Amino acid sequence: MKKRILVVDDEEGLRLLYKEELEDEGAAVVLASSGPEALEKIEKDSIDLVLLDIKMPGMDGVEVLRRVKERWKDLPVILCTAYPHYKHDFGTWASDAYVVKSSDLTELKQTIKEILAKRRM
Amino acid sequence: MDTGLIPDMSAVLPRPLADAGVFKPAARAFLKQLPFDGCALYLWDKEARRWTLKASSGIKAAAAAEYAGKGGVLGRIKGPFSHLILKGHDGPRRAASGREEHGTLLAYPLRDRRRLCGAVILTSRKTVRPGPAMMRLIEAASQELVLAVKYAELLSCHKDTCDELRLTKERFQNAEKLMTLADMTATLAHEIRNPLVSIGGFAVRLKKKLAPGSPALKYAEQILSEAERIEEIINGAVRFLKDSAPDLRPGDINGLLDEAIGVFEDDLNTQGINVVKNYSGAPITVLVDREQLKIAFDNLIANAIQSMKGGGTLTVATSSAHGWAIAEITDSGGGIDPKIIGYIFNPFYTTKAAGTGLGLTITNSIIMRHKGVIEVINKIGAGATFSVRLPYAQSA
Numbered sequence: 001m002k003k004r005i006l007v008v009d010d011e012e013g014l015r016l017l018y019k020e021e022l023e024d025e026g027a028a029v030v031l032a033s034s035g036p037e038a039l040e041k042i043e044k045d046s047i048d049l050v051l052l053d054i055k056m057p058g059m060d061g062v063e064v065l066r067r068v069k070e071r072w073k074d075l076p077v078i079l080c081t082a083y084p085h086y087k088h089d090f091g092t093w094a095s096d097a098y099v100v101k102s103s104d105l106t107e108l109k110q111t112i113k114e115i116l117a118k119r120r121m
Numbered sequence: 122m123d124t125g126l127i128p129d130m131s132a133v134l135p136r137p138l139a140d141a142g143v144f145k146p147a148a149r150a151f152l153k154q155l156p157f158d159g160c161a162l163y164l165w166d167k168e169a170r171r172w173t174l175k176a177s178s179g180i181k182a183a184a185a186a187e188y189a190g191k192g193g194v195l196g197r198i199k200g201p202f203s204h205l206i207l208k209g210h211d212g213p214r215r216a217a218s219g220r221e222e223h224g225t226l227l228a229y230p231l232r233d234r235r236r237l238c239g240a241v242i243l244t245s246r247k248t249v250r251p252g253p254a255m256m257r258l259i260e261a262a263s264q265e266l267v268l269a270v271k272y273a274e275l276l277s278c279h280k281d282t283c284d285e286l287r288l289t290k291e292r293f294q295n296a297e298k299l300m301t302l303a304d305m306t307a308t309l310a311h312e313i314r315n316p317l318v319s320i321g322g323f324a325v326r327l328k329k330k331l332a333p334g335s336p337a338l339k340y341a342e343q344i345l346s347e348a349e350r351i352e353e354i355i356n357g358a359v360r361f362l363k364d365s366a367p368d369l370r371p372g373d374i375n376g377l378l379d380e381a382i383g384v385f386e387d388d389l390n391t392q393g394i395n396v397v398k399n400y401s402g403a404p405i406t407v408l409v410d411r412e413q414l415k416i417a418f419d420n421l422i423a424n425a426i427q428s429m430k431g432g433g434t435l436t437v438a439t440s441s442a443h444g445w446a447i448a449e450i451t452d453s454g455g456g457i458d459p460k461i462i463g464y465i466f467n468p469f470y471t472t473k474a475a476g477t478g479l480g481l482t483i484t485n486s487i488i489m490r491h492k493g494v495i496e497v498i499n500k501i502g503a504g505a506t507f508s509v510r511l512p513y514a515q516s517a
Contacts, residue, residue: 011316011319014322016319101314102321103321103348103349104321
């Protein structure tokens with residue numbers, strides 16, 4: 001069965017890019033442009049993995065991470081950010097992985113594969 | 122007695138000490154109002170323990186110098202005597218009338234309260250017997266002169282203080298500039314990364330869909346390569362901002378420079394650049410973060426090489442002095458345009474078409490984090506020397 005990945009990012013360009021790239025890799029992609037929308041989608045659909053942007057207006061990624069882990073502690077979340085300094089923010093340690101955004105998506109895809117593989121077990 | 126001496130002396134007051142105009146009018150004022158025909162003014166240098174002649178009027182230079190020299194008259198007023206009057210200081214003479222005549226010399230100390238700061242010598246060919254009134258006048262005029270000297274000293278000290286303050290202000294403003302830049306760069310880096318990931322990511326997707334060898338594929342590749350270049354700039358800027366304090370370990374400056382030069386071996390050969398190494402004999406150990414210092418030296422050497430496109434000489438020299446380890450990188454690239462030399466350390470300032478403008482900014486930041494100093498010695502027509510000073514670790 002296809003894995004369902006939720007992409008949460010306030011940038012339309014990035015949502016589109018991730019959708020295309022991950023669908024090419026064989027996943028089904030669900031999109032959310034904000035924290036609250038993301039939480040809604042997780043409730044309604046079954047999601048296997050969340051790609052979460054940190055800096056978003058309104059509810060930021062760290063807050064979304066906290067809420068997701070509170071309610072669905074087994075749902076893996078990968079934090080994506082343009083800003084490497086967040087590595088020092090304790091809130092981000094709760095995520096399963098932390099990737100710095102780059103036009104080269106190799107690292108991101110590799111991380112997704114590893115996490116989904118772990119989940120199957 | 123004409124007391125115009127005091128107003129004349131006050132008129133001398135507000136002038137800088139270096140201005141010879143202070144003392145000459147003062148000397149003349151003495152002579153105008155007093156029955157003397159020669160006047161010499163001296164300052165006493167307490168540190169060097171020496172008299173300096175500042176002005177004389179009516180006294181031969183040789184005589185004025187003699188008074189101030191070893192065994193001269195002035196040597197006799199440093200002590201507790203308030204002044205000295207000499208009769209016949211210039212030897213016995215016969216007046217036109219045939220009578221014997223004696224000259225008079227009055228040596229009067231200039232004291233700032235109890236501190237000796239100078240002296241007045243008044244000479245006359247005729248005998249002068251200064252009475253109490255004249256002495257009081259001379260005392261008052263001298264005090265005015267002392268005031269002038271002290272005022273000039275104060276002005277000089279004030280100027281030094283102002284200069285130092287200006288320098289400090291400049292340094293502080295530079296530091297502030299760096300700080301604001303840090304905030305802005307962090308925000309900018311973040312804001313730029315998102316659209317950049319889009320651009321680069323879609324360029325990759327585009328590439329996959331285009332026929333090999335087609336012009337469109339080349340365009341997609343170009344877009345991707347430029348996007349990657351921007352990413353490099355951002356990464357460079359963010360690295361520069363990282364708060365991490367340098368990881369300091371002892372390292373030999375000579376070795377580090379050699380390593381840096383080694384990196385550029387190919388470029389040096391291709392461009393026909395001759396390398397001259399003037400290293401200090403013994404190794405110079407400094408506490409450095411090797412990674413960071415490598416970047417600093419790399420930037421300086423790269424710049425030097427860039428300035429010598431048609432070949433030239435790259436000179437690297439190391440030395441130590443006064444607790445500093447000094448590394449100097451000199452090129453023969455003709456020097457830096459004086460109009461822009463003030464900007465070269467500014468972030469994003471570059472004269473190169475493909476430059477990021479961060480090289481020297483980062484180098485400066487690294488050296489500063491090591492508590493060092495970087496300076497440029499610019500010789501127009503010859504070349505520029507970048508001099509890096511780092512605190513010298515005493516233990517080898």
